[in-house]
Amino acid sequence: MLIDLLRKRRSVRRFDGRPVEEEKIETLIEAVLRSPSSRGLHPWEFVVVRDREMLSRLAQAKPHGASFIKNAPLAIAVCADPAKCDVWVEDCSIAAILLHLAATDLGLGSCWVQIRLREHGDGRMAQEYVADLLGLPQGMEVETAQVGTGTLKWTELTPVQNPAQYYIINSLAALPMKRVTQAALMEGRAILRAMGARVIE
Numbered sequence: 001m002l003i004d005l006l007r008k009r010r011s012v013r014r015f016d017g018r019p020v021e022e023e024k025i026e027t028l029i030e031a032v033l034r035s036p037s038s039r040g041l042h043p044w045e046f047v048v049v050r051d052r053e054m055l056s057r058l059a060q061a062k063p064h065g066a067s068f069i070k071n072a073p074l075a076i077a078v079c080a081d082p083a084k085c086d087v088w089v090e091d092c093s094i095a096a097i098l099l100h101l102a103a104t105d106l107g108l109g110s111c112w113v114q115i116r117l118r119e120h121g122d123g124r125m126a127q128e129y130v131a132d133l134l135g136l137p138q139g140m141e142v143e144t145a146q147v148g149t150g151t152l153k154w155t156e157l158t159p160v161q162n163p164a165q166y167y168i169i170n171s172l173a174a175l176p177m178k179r180v181t182q183a184a185l186m187e188g189r190a191i192l193r194a195m196g197a198r199v200i201e
Contacts, residue, residue, distance in 0.1 A: 003100055012109025014066035019050070020074045024106050028076065031102035035095040043084035044092050044143075047077040047134050057133055062118045062126045069113065077115075079136060079144050089116070092143035155183045 010143040020078055025048065049055055050073065058077075059070035069075050078096050078201040096112060103110040120129040135141070 004106055007099060009104045010109070011111040013111050015072050015184060017071070017111060018073065020108065024108065025074065027106060028099060028102050032076075032099050035098045038085055039093040039096070040084040041090040042082040042091075044095050045079045045081070045121045046095075047079060047136075048073045048149070049077065049134075054133070058130065061115060061120060061130050061133075063121050066113045068111065070181075077130060077134060078094070079131075079134075079140050080143055081140055082129070088141070089143060096143070115160075134166045 029046065031047070032044070035044075037043065048059060055072060055075055056070040058075055059067050062068075076099060078092045078099070080092050082088050085091060099115040100110050100112065115126045115130055120126045122129075130142045131140060135144075
């Protein structure tokens with residue numbers, strides 16, 4: 001159930017160094033490509049980064065909150081073309097949270113790194129730094145997230161109808177493209193109360 005996945009999801013910033021399997025990367029890509037967007041315009045594009053040097057440079061995107069990327073085996077930058085849709089920020093945010101949930105479902109840890117409207121530290125904005133680093137086309141924006149994904153340090157395709165562009169840095173490989181019971185309701189209310197929430201009966 002979705003609620004079980006939401007309960008399990010955490011922001012993970014420590015990874016064990018093992019690479020993410022190709023099949024899991026393909027599933028992550030499918031998940032974001034299937035995310036809904038306003039009017040079905042799909043303004044987003046996703047840059048999958050596995051190169052160690054590139055990950056280290058991405059980790060320097062802003063003074064605080066991005067350094068863990070250098071130890072992640074994989075990062076996915078969520079980008080968009082604002083000319084395609086006026087609510088591209090919302091569309092990218094939806095895709096980013098689906099990416100987090102898909103990673104959790106695959107047994108991977110992930111963490112959101114805010115890029116848009118953050119300063120890089122050399123007078124440039126973080127999104128400008130990342131766009132230059134990734135060689136994005138003119139006009140493309142790096143939205144609210146870079147997501148580092150990998151196996152937690154302490155643990156362990158159906159056709160895509162409207163694929164967006166995506167690629168892997170430094171790689172020539174192309175990716176193929178109950179109803180609620182009364183008992184469950186009572187349990188959910190008990191959990192909410194334990195979290196300090198006010199439950200209206």
